[in-house]
Amino acid sequence: MPKTTWTSDGMRITVDTTGLDRMLARLPDRREEYLDTFAAKVERRAVQTIRAKNIVDVGNFMDSIQSWTPQPGTRRIGDGVEYGIYHEFGTYKMGARPWLVPSFETEYATFVEGLKALFHE
Amino acid sequence: MNEFIDALYDKLAGTVAVTNLLSASTAIYEAEAPRGASLPYIIVNLQGGPGDEPANPDRHVNHVFAIKGVSATSIDAAGAIAAAIDGALHNAALTVSGWAVFWLARESPLRYTEHAATGLEVHHAGATYRIRAGT
Numbered sequence: 001m002p003k004t005t006w007t008s009d010g011m012r013i014t015v016d017t018t019g020l021d022r023m024l025a026r027l028p029d030r031r032e033e034y035l036d037t038f039a040a041k042v043e044r045r046a047v048q049t050i051r052a053k054n055i056v057d058v059g060n061f062m063d064s065i066q067s068w069t070p071q072p073g074t075r076r077i078g079d080g081v082e083y084g085i086y087h088e089f090g091t092y093k094m095g096a097r098p099w100l101v102p103s104f105e106t107e108y109a110t111f112v113e114g115l116k117a118l119f120h121e
Numbered sequence: 122m123n124e125f126i127d128a129l130y131d132k133l134a135g136t137v138a139v140t141n142l143l144s145a146s147t148a149i150y151e152a153e154a155p156r157g158a159s160l161p162y163i164i165v166n167l168q169g170g171p172g173d174e175p176a177n178p179d180r181h182v183n184h185v186f187a188i189k190g191v192s193a194t195s196i197d198a199a200g201a202i203a204a205a206i207d208g209a210l211h212n213a214a215l216t217v218s219g220w221a222v223f224w225l226a227r228e229s230p231l232r233y234t235e236h237a238a239t240g241l242e243v244h245h246a247g248a249t250y251r252i253r254a255g256t
Contacts, residue, residue: 095153102169
């Protein structure tokens with residue numbers, strides 16, 4: 001951890017960032033691994049939500065949920081059918097049956113806690 | 122939860138720049154429009170949030186709402202409603218009975234066109250908004 005030292009000969013601060021540098025240096029690798037794990041959790045949660053809300057037709061929708069990596073440090077989670085957004089946000093005749101936002105929100109709390117743990121390792 | 126929906130309704134219904142774009146000044150509905158409701162209108166829907174969890178002893182709310190304009194005219198017409206909603210809500214003060222709202226902000230935009238079986242095209246544009254509040 002960075003160390004801050006207050007000295008008696010004036011207002012001088014010494015910050016030792018060797019620990020922080022070490023953490024930051026290894027974070028890129030761990031970050032990708034961590035994002036993969038998180039994306040997989042959201043994906044699983046989304047499938048559970050779809051099942052729980054009984055919005056499965058013949059399974060095409062549920063089976064199409066996937067996550068992918070558009071670029072390092074980023075994950076996208078979505079569906080492969082055109083009507084997934086209709087379920088998420090509704091149509092003019094049908095109310096929304098959200099499956100993605102609640103799944104993300106539920107898992108996000110653990111994402112933050114996990115990230116904190118990663119920094120404290 | 123009703124108090125948050127009510128507060129959002131009051132805020133939107135009290136904003137002329139929003140209601141001028143709707144079929145009626147009261148054309149703001151929770152979850153889904155009544156059958157036969159005239160377009161354009163606004164839908165407010167609770168999407169989710171950790172505050173949904175039953176164990177919430179500290180009375181802290183962190184909810185995400187999807188709020189969108191729905192129009193049969195064009196995606197731009199729906200987008201104009203979305204912009205008006207944004208002007209009324211993003212970073213705005215919100216009065217909710219029994220709660221101190223300290224966060225109301227737009228998060229992700231949403232924009233899509235629905236191709237109904239009748240051949241009708243219905244356009245949806247808006248955003249998700251997060252509300253955080255405590256008692």
